[in-house]
Amino acid sequence: MRAFYPGDTHRNKQKIGRMIPVHRGNPAQREHIRTCQAGTRRYGNGMTRPPKRTSDSVVIAGATSTHGWALFRTVHRLPRIPACNIHARGEFCRTWQRTDAEDTEGWLRWIDREQPTGLIYCAGVCDVEQCEAHPAWARRINVDAVIELVRRLPTTVHLVYVSSDHVFAGRDRPYLETDQPDPISHYGRLRVEVEQRILDRRPDALIVRPGLCVGPSPSGRKGHWDSLAYRLRRRRPVTIIAGEYRSAVWADDAAQRILDWTDARRSGIRHLTAERPTARPELADAICRARGLPSDYVVRDRATLNRPHLGKVELASVHDEPPLQALPDRLAGRRTAEEEKKKGQGNSGSG
Numbered sequence: 001m002r003a004f005y006p007g008d009t010h011r012n013k014q015k016i017g018r019m020i021p022v023h024r025g026n027p028a029q030r031e032h033i034r035t036c037q038a039g040t041r042r043y044g045n046g047m048t049r050p051p052k053r054t055s056d057s058v059v060i061a062g063a064t065s066t067h068g069w070a071l072f073r074t075v076h077r078l079p080r081i082p083a084c085n086i087h088a089r090g091e092f093c094r095t096w097q098r099t100d101a102e103d104t105e106g107w108l109r110w111i112d113r114e115q116p117t118g119l120i121y122c123a124g125v126c127d128v129e130q131c132e133a134h135p136a137w138a139r140r141i142n143v144d145a146v147i148e149l150v151r152r153l154p155t156t157v158h159l160v161y162v163s164s165d166h167v168f169a170g171r172d173r174p175y176l177e178t179d180q181p182d183p184i185s186h187y188g189r190l191r192v193e194v195e196q197r198i199l200d201r202r203p204d205a206l207i208v209r210p211g212l213c214v215g216p217s218p219s220g221r222k223g224h225w226d227s228l229a230y231r232l233r234r235r236r237p238v239t240i241i242a243g244e245y246r247s248a249v250w251a252d253d254a255a256q257r258i259l260d261w262t263d264a265r266r267s268g269i270r271h272l273t274a275e276r277p278t279a280r281p282e283l284a285d286a287i288c289r290a291r292g293l294p295s296d297y298v299v300r301d302r303a304t305l306n307r308p309h310l311g312k313v314e315l316a317s318v319h320d321e322p323p324l325q326a327l328p329d330r331l332a333g334r335r336t337a338e339e340e341k342k343k344g345q346g347n348s349g350s351g
């Protein structure tokens with residue numbers, strides 16, 4: 001075994017490259033040893049590249065959504081591969097896979113290349129009003145595209161489908177996974193249909209039903225946490241619905257639970273439960289307090305609005321798992337990332 005000599009031809013070097021993994025005296029090659037030890041592969045031309053993710057990697061479809069972004073960012077054992085809509089913009093998603101929900105071929109090609117062991121699906125049209133206004137389009141994205149992908153998804157890929165508490169209407173008692181869905185909106189009815197069809201085809205799949213999920217968005221404008229602050233800061237009108245109660249949780253807590261279930265290859269339907277249900281104005285107040293904003297919004301009763309709004313949908317579970325902390329309690333007395341940042345700036349300014 002020897003290192004390269006000045007007279008070696010390119011072909012010769014390739015052969016030697018295969019025979020001799022490294023020349024230990026060269027700093028660049030010492031670095032190469034470290035990368036090899038960290039799991040990268042060496043090729044004949046001396047180049048390295050990351051190994052194919054063959055074990056335990058999970059694709060997050062809809063990684064720009066509230067759940068998707070938390071699932072991608074949360075610290076967890078499972079490596080995650082983010083995927084977003086073809087229109088997504090921003091530096092954060094420059095290297096992400098972009099696939100339209102309806103491009104099943106594109107999804108399958110990519111899945112074949114990445115060989116993930118799991119797929120957490122949070123993509124779709126999640127705006128209740130949009131679904132009412134464009135029912136056929138919503139059906140194509142939220143049902144047809146998902147079922148086509150599920151139909152052709154390799155059985156080696158564990159599917160986790162993030163559904164919604166919109167499969168229920170609202171009542172005085174909590175809802176268990178075993179309760180019959182009773183949706184009041186087109187969005188809710190599509191969720192019920194897709195859940196059923198997924199489980200018919202893939203009984204090993206996991207259907208997660210979250211209540212309200214609150215957390216940062218990559219754009220800083222979407223979701224309850226960011227859109228409320230975005231609008232209040234620009235003095236835009238904000239309407240909060242009275243009469244709607246949900247199992248509201250912090251997105252990172254929800255993500256941790258979903259990733260644990262994914263890791264354990266859970267199947268069937270599971271509710272993301274909270275310690276107590278939260279009314280929308282209480283939730284808005286908690287967000288405003290945490291972000292240092294005035295609770296400057298208008299309250300309207302859900303009965304006075306045209307589009308369907310849930311009543312009291314409290315999620316409970318037949319599974320023996322501790323509920324997640326209710327969002328207002330989770331935020332109370334805690335300093336948010338923004339406050340931490342401000343404090344850091346203040347310190348550096350005074351110091």
Ligand SMILES: NC(=O)c1ccc[n+]([C@@H]2O[C@H](COP(=O)([O-])OP(=O)(O)OC[C@H]3O[C@@H](n4cnc5c(N)ncnc54)[C@H](OP(=O)(O)O)[C@@H]3O)[C@@H](O)[C@H]2O)c1
Nearest residue numbers: 062064065066085100101122123124126162163164212213
């Ligand atoms: N947020 C909540 O409180 C809540 C409550 C219950 C359940 N969920 C569940 O959480 C998931 C995300 O919901 P969300 O409320 O965070 O909604 P969202 O922000 O509207 O997220 C929808 C996601 O789907 C992507 N998407 C939409 N159309 C697509 C298409 N044609 N092709 C590819 N990607 C597409 C969006 O990407 P772009 O934004 O780039 O278009 C976005 O990442 C859903 O599964 C929903 O059922 C959320």
